[in-house]
Amino acid sequence: MRYMMLIYSIEDPNGLAPEEKKQVWEAHSRVMQEAGRKGVLRGAEPLSPTTTATTVRVQDGKTLVTDGPFAETKEQLAGYYIIDCENLDEAIEWAAKIPTACKGGGGCIEVRPMPGLPARPQPDAVADHAAILNG
Amino acid sequence: MQESFAAALASWPDKGIPENPAAWITTTAHRKLIDAVRKEKTRHEKQDSLRYEIDRAGRNEDADLDEAAMHFPDDRLRLIFTCCHPALNSEAQVALTLRTLGGLSTPEIAKAFLVPEATLAQRLVRAKRKIQDARIPYEVPPPDRLPERLAATQAVIYLIFNEGYSATTGSSLVRNDLCAEAIRLARVLCDLLPQEAENIGLLALMLLQDSRRNARVIDGALVTLEEQDRSLWDRVQIAEGLTLVERALRLGPVGPYQLQAAIAALHAQAQTAQETDWRQIAALYAKLLELNPSPVIALNGAVAVAMSAGIDEGLKEIDELGHTGSLDHYYLFHAARADLLRRLNRYRDAAEAYERAVNIATNGIELEFLKRRLLEMKSH
Secondary structure, eight states, X not given: OEEEEEEEEEEOTTOOOHHXXXXXXXXXXXXXXXXXXXXXXXXXXXXXXXXXXXXXXXXXXXXXXXESOSSOOSEEEEEEEEEEOSSHHHXXXXXXXXXXXXXXXXXXXXXXXXXXXXXXXXXXXXXXXXHHHHO | OHHHHHHHHHHSXXXXXXXXXXXXXXXXXXXXXXXXXXXXXXXXXXXXXXXXXHHHHHHXXXXXXXXXXXXOHHHHHHHHHHHTOTTSOHHHHHHHHHHHTSSOOHHHHHHHTTOOHHHHHHHHHHHHHHHHHTTOOOSOOOTTTHHHHHHHHHHHHHHHHHHHHSOSSSSOSOOHHHHHHHHHHHHHHHHHOTTOHHHHHHHHHHHHHHTTXXXXXXXXXXXXXXXXXXXXXXXXXXXXXXXXXXXXXXHOOOOHHHHHHHHHHHHHHOSSGGGOOHHHHHHHHHHHHHHOOOHXXXXXXXXXXXXHHOHHHHHHHHHHHHHHOTTTTOHHHHHHHHHHHHHTTOHHHHHHHHHHHHHHOOOHHHHHHHHHHHHHHHTO
């Protein structure tokens, strides 16, 4: 089953020192290579920092657009991996290898199972989406 | 027994226990453990059968997961580690462990934890759902993960024991059924992993603490360790506890449960409160503090210092702890401080401290005890 590893990082406007940056990216590189080698990597991308975020809410038919992430928390979403794992313990092992200091300060990884969309025939658009995503 | 402790204390390197407890279980031992059990189906089949059991149990609360637990040691080992998986929250771990491995039914567990049965049932459903949806595996952890997972399992068992030993709410102080269950679970863990000194230490600790159950509450009132009628202590349990402490210490490496068990053993061996070897106890607390620098342990250590080196010494240590502020909301801190002040006949200061303890304590019986002391102090 696929698991998404959501990387939460403390955003430091000064960013990382060059040496630290190098270490972080090397660690990411190692994880991607290892997961790639094992054929279990399904995706991995960084996100631009929350200074570039925009939040969209639709209320009473009106579209409300605001600057910034949906919640002001100490640690913010910085990126993600999607890795195909046998079980949660395996997912945890991967998560422990992923660096979380990407945006300046160390944080944590939230591990969420991706149950996928049902492949069973459904009398609506869900079936089309499942078909698109499941390939 | 004194010699064993002295010898153990002397032989422990100054640095304390090894940094990496992964050495406890060698790969060989781990392999032997897996090989020693009966011929098994593939892991997937087992996982499917557990999922099947979880499904069945989810539909019918009284479905007997105990069946799986009874038959095969490998199943019980896997069950214990699965129920105590860190991805489950503490309440879920406790409920699941008691339900699948303990001898208690859902209504019995609910009653023991003073929650409505529906709440407990929901907790179990959510826990099983999490195991299923997140795919928590039905496996004994690999050697490099075993130490931390074992510690998590021991923590769950001790949590269950403590809930029974000193209930945080409610009017009764001891819920024997939970203590008995925790002891039973610790025995299972010892059976399954007999080379683990901390498993044996945990069992010993609980047996020794539990041996005092008939002396702790008389006519609904709390009786301190110092004032307990020691003829009411369970000598059979004490004998077993003492044997186990020695076995654990000889096995090594030393750990927090063994140290706490050793302290409990010293209390158990004293024929009267006056004969208690407080100096040894203080030394053991110092060692425990090295492994586990918690303010609560420091507090207990300070009390031992008070009883061995002098009340003023102990009070000094307690006041130093007080300055950190970390124990401000811990009623036993104020109660301990009050007790030492009382022994020094500093009635006004003692009353003030008892007052603070009374404001924080939540257990009915302990509250009554503290209020009584407060009245005594005020009467001077």
